[in-house]
Structures are given as C-alpha cells and as structure tokens.
Amino acid sequence: MFSSKNGFKKTFLKRVEMVCGTSFAESTERDHFQTLGNMIREYVSNDWIKTNEHYRETKGKQVYYLSIEYLLGKLLRQNLINLGIENVVQEGLGELGIDLSELEEFEADAGLGNGGLGRLAACFLDSLASLNLPGHGYGIRYKHGLFEQKIVDGYQVELPEQWLRSGNVWEIRKADLAVKIPFWGKVEAKMENGRLQFQHLNAETITAVPHDMPVVGYNTDTVNTLRLWNAEPSQFPIHHDILRYKRETESVSEFLYPDDTHDEGKILRLKQQYFLVSASLQSIIKSYRQQHGNLAQLHEYVCIHINDTHPVLAIPELMRILIDEESFEWDEAWNITKNTISYTNHTTLTEALEKWPLRIFRPLLPRIYMIVEEINERFCKELWERYPGDWDRIAKVAIIADDQVKMAHLAIVGSFSVNGVAKLHTEILKNREMSQFYQLFPEKFNNKTNGIAHRRWLLKANPKLSGLISETIGTNWTQAPNELVRLSEYENNTSFLERLAKIKKDNKERLADVIHEKTGVAVDTNSIFDVQVKRLHAYKRQLLNVLHIMYLYNQIKEDSSFSMVPRVFIFGAKASPGYYYAKKIIKLINTVAEKVNHDPKVGDRMKVIFMENYRVSLAEKIFPAADVSEQISTASKEASGTGNMKFMINGALTVGTLDGANIEIRELVGDSNIFTFGLTADEVLHHYQHGGYQSLEYYHHDWRIRQAVDQLVNGFFPGVYNEFEPIFDSLLEENDQYFVLKDFASYVDIQKVIGNTFMDPIKWQKMSLANIANAGYFSSDRTIQEYADDIWGIK
C-alpha cells in the first residue's frame, strides 16, 4: 500500500471511507490523520509479528527497559521516515490536496514524561529498534501527560493535558493479557511441606491492561514493543461502593507526576511504581516461561533495566515471584535477581533521591516490605562481618534507616550494574555521593554517557541541514552517525560554510514566524538566537541568564556608548506546579520581556521571548534555529543533559559550565569551539564542604550585580511589588546556593566574546561545523550499543 504513489493514493481514498465512515469529499483533516495512522500501523503489523516470532524462535537474550516516563512526542513523521515511505506519502497526499505537515498537527504529543529522563527513554527505544536489538519498553499509560502550560499575565497556569482525547492511533489494547496487582491487605505465613509459605490476604486488586505501541526501527524490519499499562477496576469482588472503587483504581494511571528531580513522597506515586513493576514482571516472566520453562536461568535470557530508582521495586518483586510462586530458596533467588537487574542513576541531587517512609510503604505493599526488610538485614549482616563495629558506615548504606526505605541503596545492592550518565557524573557517584557503595562493589559501577536519537533531532527536525549533509557526505550518517566527522573536510570551504549559514537563517525565519504567531513579537533573524530551553530549576540557573539580560538592558539605558551584537533571548520551561521559586523565575522572565520588548530605546538590539508549553514538538522547531545553546547549570549538578547534544548536532555553539556532558562536548570539539565559564565541579563541591563563599561580597563589590539584584525589589518593575523578594532572598539571605553571583562576572565576559565571534560569520560557521561534525558520538545509537555490549549482553 506504500510501494507506489498511485497505489498509496488509491488505498488511502478507500480507507478514508472505511475508517471514518464519510466520503472523501466530506472528510476532515483529522479523518485524514486517523486514516494514515491506521494504514501505517497495519503496514507495520506484519513486521511486528515477525519480530516477535523471531525473538521467540531464536530464544536470544531480551532486555526490558522499565521507565516511569516516556517523552515520545509525535510519532507520525518519525514512523514514515523510519519506514522509508515519507516521500511516497507526502507526494501522494499532496496530489490529493493534503499537506502532510498540516496532518501532523492533528497528532497530540505523547508527553508521558517531565524532561530529560523521559526523553532519554524515548530515544533509547528508537535506537534499540534501529540497531535490531531485542529491547522493549514498559511504562504507564497516563491518561494525562505532563500538564499543558499557559502563560497568563506572566504567570504559569497549568491545564490538564489531554493526549487521548481523540484516541491513540498507534496503540493496540491487549485485554487478554491483563494482569492483577494487589495492594494493602495482610500477609500470613504458614508451614506447607516443611516450608514457610506466604499468602497475601484481603488485598485490593487493580487490573493492569497492556496497550502496545510498535517501535519502528530505521531502515530495518525490526519492530519492537512499547507496552504501556492502563489501570482499571478488577471485576471481582463487587465493591460496596463501585463508583468510588472505579475512580480510585483508575487514578493509578490518571496523571504523570509533574515533579522533575524532586522526591514527592505521595502514596499514589508509590502505587504507580509498584503497578508498573508488578505488571511488567508478570508479563516478562510469562513470556520467559513459554520459551524457557525453569526460572533458574532467567538472568541468562532476560535483563531488566531500571531507569532511575522509580522501578526499583522490580528487585523485591522478582524475589517474591521466585520465592513465593516458584519455591526457590532465598540464596538462589537472590543470585538470579541480582544478575537480572541493572540500574541507571540519573542524579546526585539529594532532594531527588527517593526515600519512602515505612508508614506508607509497609501497609501498601506488605509482602514486598517483608522482602525489602530481609534484603536489608542480610546486607547489614554482611557489612557487620566486613566492618565489625563500624555502625556509622552501616547506617550510611543501609537500605532501611530512619524509618525510610532508601530506593537508591536498594537499587545498588540488588543489581549487577550501576551506571551514571556522563563521565563527570559517574566519577562523582564513585568518589563522592555513592563512594561507600563503590568501595563495596567497584565492579558494578560504569559510565554510559547519554545520547539522543539523531534521526529525530537532526534528520527529522532539520530537513534542510540533513539534506545538505547527505548531499555532501552521502546518507550513511543516518545509521553511522560517526560519519558526520567527514564534514570536517569542508571547514575551509567558504561556499559550504555559506550554505550552512543560509540554512540556519531559514530555520531562524521559520522560528521567527512561530514566535510572532504565538507572542506577537517580531524578532530580527540577523540577531543571535540565544536559547535556554529545559525544565525550570534553580540548579539550571535560568536566573543567571536573566540577570545578564537585565545588566545588558541597564547598559543600553544608561551608557550611550554601549554597543552590543543584537540578540533574541529565547526561553522555554515548565515549572513543577508546586515549585514556588521556579514559578517566580518564570514570572521574572516574562516581566523582563515585557519591559525590554516595549522599550523604544532598545529597539532590535534585544528581545526576550518566553515560549509557552515547551515540549518535544516545539523543541523540534527550536533546536535547528539556535545560534547559542545555554547550558549554564551549577557545575556538578546536571548529571548529563541531553538538550546540549540536540543543540550541538544542529550547529549551535554552547555557552556552558564544565558540567555533565558539556565536558565531553568540549573534549570532542576542542576548547576553541565552545564557550566555557564559571566554577568547576571540584570548586563547587569544595565550597559545599568547606564554605568560603559569601554572596554578599559579590553583591557589594560588583555594581552590575548590585544594580540588577536591587531592581528585583526596588520598584524597577512597576506593579509587581514583593513579587521577586524570594529570588532576592535566595541570592543574599540564603547565600546563593547555586553560585549565580559568583559565576556572574565570568558569564558576562564570555557572552561578550560570543557577541564578538558572531561578528565574524566565517569563523562562526566554522565553529558551528565543528560542532555538527563531532556530534555523532552523542547519538543514542552509540549509547545503546554500549549498554548492549557492556551491561545487557544482547545481540
């Protein structure tokens, strides 16, 4: 149905009537989207079945990736590209008077994630399928993904996201494969055949119904599966208050928690975690049994990877299955479990490390709690033998302490592999945050620097640049991203550099149109497009960016000899609804934007834009248009970052601290092709340990800082009295925990250098080319191949 344009058109016309029950003449664009989606899913189903058959027959090792988040975005065009049918469809539709890019707007972003962690899971799925690797995702089918952000009067307002409003064309509901998940109740032990048997009585069960989505690889027949679980009422027993029961059950897969790198500690969240884990393990074990029978060899055929600690209950759940259902003895069950589970750590921020109070954990998951307690007791006993009398050390690493379950500790103890997500992050894990564990299990720790699906973030998002690349070095880079280095040969080819510049300009025009449409502000595409898009977080330091903008504005107003290269500062960021400080920063950005954009004295020298509702589909329009990539986190705080990689591969130059993967970007492009500034991670960590930083000194000694910081509270912004006091206080009263003022001067300096460099277009394009040419390393194909070889052992 996709092999020729005419064949496609014929089938499409027939299908519109069948799928939508209307004639083509009366059909809507949404009908067209639905029809096309259905056709693609059907087209894929043959390979999907074959892939599964192949996995069953060859009985090779499978990896199951468990993640509480998948930030997928839209799938239509990605699927068309991966299947190699984009042109047939685009042209065929065109002849029917239908614009494919308009159809894309009818697909809702699948926003089942907060930010980097969820997007990483989505990029990994693409690479697994594209590398023909047997890897499948398991997650939760949230009815509402991450909230939709509106900006009203400069403030963030959250609306419930509704991605399922018109259904999800990609999914297939598998009601027959539903499983039951028990909560609450009590556990009884009794002797049976000389063995203690545990029974979970009076549990409230929730049914988990799988909704499978095909994960189509690029230029291959492999179609893997993303299985998302939906929470539904179990039919029996009939509840005394059926409506309440239905509501409470469905609430388990109702909302994604909108908290990014912060531990919320809410009971519903723990329910979600066990729901995901228990449903996924039941499904994994069932399919393993059908192929291999005895679970004693589970770890030879199955690897279960947990994306951060959210699915860590996979460890006690697997123990429970092996012991209670399969009658294994503890030691053998523990050996199988430890060798089946691998774990990625995503952060060292203490506020993000998951801890569950026993008063919540124990009653909700009584049998799982018993097992965690036993794991902890055995672990502490081993420690006692190794470090007799060293209570201090044992208390620090115990899985249960201070009436809490420490999820990261459980993850490290119960897995065979613990990886960080960038070199610096892994070193900090080994030598600082988790050093006690590193001493115990040095062989478990390893690094897997994050990556991005370069086919989405370059091939799909930036068709013009992709076209130029393919014209120049051929198309192999789409599957062998390291081939991008061949572009380096063109660094002295002026006409090539000019074509790069022209493409960037076109992409900036495209974004300028979006900006104008959404905000009413006209921006000059000759300006530097300076972009900071990412979740709003104190450690990501959007505030440093804003204070710099305020400084520039003050200069424009007060110093008639001041000159600067024109810039458009572009922000996009959602703040967690309960994160008071982050919301203040959003209001500040919008307040500054209001003032700057309407000041005739500023003119086109500077514009400040806040783009509402940052998400994957908007990101795809922003990255290709960026000149400057703001990666300015307090060093040591950003585990890796992946936005930095998306900018790089689209030719933006990074202004960044030596944090996360910025360090590896610098290693690849060389010091002269990146703008770094600020404290190093060692310096930051040294200050945390030994003090020695007084933010007030920087306030008093640098008039630029004093002026901007005072403007937060002195009436400079009319009508918002007291609004920014919390920001003022965080900087001065609370001694600026994120070193914003300390890094301010070096940030101002490097920004000046950036402006000057931009005035030399050839030099700028050369630097841009060096970034594109060296970005192949950051393809998630490379990352996934490393996971496959070093951790999972899959082929």
Ligand SMILES: *Cc1c(COP(=O)(O)O)cnc(C)c1O
């Ligand atoms: C890549 C991405 C992120 C992560 O960005 P960082 O700068 O690494 O924090 C967050 N949200 C979306 C929509 C993304 O595409």
